[in-house]
Amino acid sequence: MPQSTDLPAWRTLSEHFKTIAPRHMRDMFADDPGRFDAFSIRLGDLLFDYSKNRITRETIDALVRLAEEAGLREKIDAMFRGERINVTENRAVLHVALRNRANRPILVDGKDVMPDVNRVLERMRRFSQSVRTGEWRGATGKAITDVVNIGIGGSDLGPKMVVKALLPYADPRLRAHFVSNVDESDLIEILRPLNPETTLFVVASKTFTTQETMTNGRSARAWFLERIPDETAIARHFVAISTNRTKVAEFGIDPRNMFEFWDWVGGRYSLWSAIGLPIALSIGMDRFEEMLEGAHFVDEHFRTAPFERNIPLLMGLLGIWYINFFGAQSHAVLPYDQYLEDLPAYLQQADMESNGKTVDVEGRPVAYSTGPVIFGQPGTNGQHAFYQLLHQGSMLVPCDFLAAAESHHPLAEHHDILISNFLAQTEALMRGRTTEEARQDIASENLSAERLEMLAAAKTFPGNKPTNSFLYRRLDPHTLGMLIALYEHKIFTQGAIWYINSFDQMGVELGKQLARTILAELLGDGPIGTHDASTNGLIRYFKSLR
Numbered sequence: 001m002p003q004s005t006d007l008p009a010w011r012t013l014s015e016h017f018k019t020i021a022p023r024h025m026r027d028m029f030a031d032d033p034g035r036f037d038a039f040s041i042r043l044g045d046l047l048f049d050y051s052k053n054r055i056t057r058e059t060i061d062a063l064v065r066l067a068e069e070a071g072l073r074e075k076i077d078a079m080f081r082g083e084r085i086n087v088t089e090n091r092a093v094l095h096v097a098l099r100n101r102a103n104r105p106i107l108v109d110g111k112d113v114m115p116d117v118n119r120v121l122e123r124m125r126r127f128s129q130s131v132r133t134g135e136w137r138g139a140t141g142k143a144i145t146d147v148v149n150i151g152i153g154g155s156d157l158g159p160k161m162v163v164k165a166l167l168p169y170a171d172p173r174l175r176a177h178f179v180s181n182v183d184e185s186d187l188i189e190i191l192r193p194l195n196p197e198t199t200l201f202v203v204a205s206k207t208f209t210t211q212e213t214m215t216n217g218r219s220a221r222a223w224f225l226e227r228i229p230d231e232t233a234i235a236r237h238f239v240a241i242s243t244n245r246t247k248v249a250e251f252g253i254d255p256r257n258m259f260e261f262w263d264w265v266g267g268r269y270s271l272w273s274a275i276g277l278p279i280a281l282s283i284g285m286d287r288f289e290e291m292l293e294g295a296h297f298v299d300e301h302f303r304t305a306p307f308e309r310n311i312p313l314l315m316g317l318l319g320i321w322y323i324n325f326f327g328a329q330s331h332a333v334l335p336y337d338q339y340l341e342d343l344p345a346y347l348q349q350a351d352m353e354s355n356g357k358t359v360d361v362e363g364r365p366v367a368y369s370t371g372p373v374i375f376g377q378p379g380t381n382g383q384h385a386f387y388q389l390l391h392q393g394s395m396l397v398p399c400d401f402l403a404a405a406e407s408h409h410p411l412a413e414h415h416d417i418l419i420s421n422f423l424a425q426t427e428a429l430m431r432g433r434t435t436e437e438a439r440q441d442i443a444s445e446n447l448s449a450e451r452l453e454m455l456a457a458a459k460t461f462p463g464n465k466p467t468n469s470f471l472y473r474r475l476d477p478h479t480l481g482m483l484i485a486l487y488e489h490k491i492f493t494q495g496a497i498w499y500i501n502s503f504d505q506m507g508v509e510l511g512k513q514l515a516r517t518i519l520a521e522l523l524g525d526g527p528i529g530t531h532d533a534s535t536n537g538l539i540r541y542f543k544s545l546r
């Protein structure tokens with residue numbers, strides 16, 4: 001299979017770039033009154049406006065051709081069919097099966113996975129219901145008031161992000177907490193106010209071998225047993241979520257208290273599986289399933305919509321346009337919604353662990369840039385922190401803006417102020433301000449000609465900065481499911497075009513291996529000398545301080 005740069009559409013786009021690069025979006029809007037209609041798509045009540053991008057109809061045609069030539073149609077179908085598209089780990093990639101609400105059979109090695117998916121969903125329903133109603137009691141007979149999820153990466157970021165995003169739907173009697181960092185301060189601060197009699201620990205790890213999670217899990221167990229010295233009480237206060245029954249039993253959690261998922265669920269795509277148990281505990285299983293329905297709605301859109309009207313596909317293609325032709329290296333995610341505070345962190349793992357790759361699926365080095373640095377903060381906080389660089393810095397940073405039309409808590413004019421900022425930022429990033437406009441702005445200030453020119457230059461904004469806007473009625477479970485699935489399929493689209501495996505994460509292994517060696521050195525008394533001079537020096541200095 002040829003790499004993307006060898007495809008005819010890539011060459012077309014390289015040529016086309018030369019005609020687009022000098023053009024300003026201001027002029028594109030002025031020249032085409034139908035631009036918003038042409039470059040926006042409604043899906044349910046979600047509006048995806050991509051008209052503030054450096055594109056024309058020819059750009060989209062060429063990008064869509066690139067997707068076709070890269071075999072996107074076949075690649076999408078292969079994922080949904082359950083083929084082993086994660087070639088290095090020889091696994092299927094089936095987070096779409098976890099929310100396959102149509103219950104269409106999906107086969108892995110000839111076996112339909114849907115009965116297993118539905119069975120675990122049913123167990124999650126029964127368990128979350130019994131905890132939420134108080135039927136499930138702790139060892140001393142009290143109802144559960146606090147759930148502590150212990151996990152890291154995909155076993156933490158997804159449920160944590162969603163629980164926060166859907167707090168308005170949460171049962172206030174059941175608080176959710178998330179411990180991920182092996183830094184003991186994380187665990188200690190979360191446990192400090194908790195009562196072991198009313199606390200339920202959810203130890204979440206796909207492999208059940210992850211150092212951080214096992215260490216935190218053991219310490220949580222010790223904390224619990226110090227206060228309730230009864231091994232049999234563990235069964236009422238510890239449940240596990242994993243694919244690895246043997247390791248769960250070895251850890252000391254009764255496998256009957258284990259919620260299962262499967263190797264065809266990638267960690268960073270797992271919040272739809274039993275890994276979502278803290279979500280179900282927080283908002284209830286009906287709401288959890290509404291989120292699955294939202295994601296399924298987007299799955300069907302991704303699978304069936306024509307490429308030129310396919311939102312996640314266009315999101316992916318626009319990213320490729322900026323990364324590979326304009327040289328962009330980052331992408332900002334800017335939710336104008338405090339409840340989506342953790343979305344950028346969640347998408348950092350989803351995107352950067354998936355597409356931070358430089359060999360293709362055949363093991364050849366790729367000759368082009370791949371996944372961007374993802375960052376962001378909720379608006380309007382980011383405006384007062386890093387937006388300066390977005391507006392006037394030397395880098396091109398494409399941005400996604402997201403907001404709901406309705407607030408969960410209407411309060412005076414807060415929400416309208418919030419949304420006016422969203423709209424103003426996308427307008428300013430697109431329009432910029434010419435030097436002439438800047439001059440007029442300060443003309444009445446009675447400045448010397450020299451100072452006026454100096455200030456006008458500083459107040460000039462180049463504009464022409466691309467943004468996508470996502471606007472929807474309300475951040476409810478269905479909409480959140482849609483948004484997450486849109487990003488998942490965007491990532492898929494980009495990985496497929498870059499011809500990389502978006503579903504392994506070999507790059508995080510080396511550090512894990514080296515940490516094991518270094519830990520033995522930190523704990524032991526032997527001489528330190530097997531590393532480079534810097535690492536040796538740091539280890540020795542660390543030991544000298546203790």
Ligand code: F6P
Nearest residue numbers: 153154155205206207210267508
């Ligand atoms: O180290 C990276 C990683 O493997 C992620 O991909 C994963 O989400 C995380 O660690 C946690 O893994 P586990 O769920 O197996 O504990």
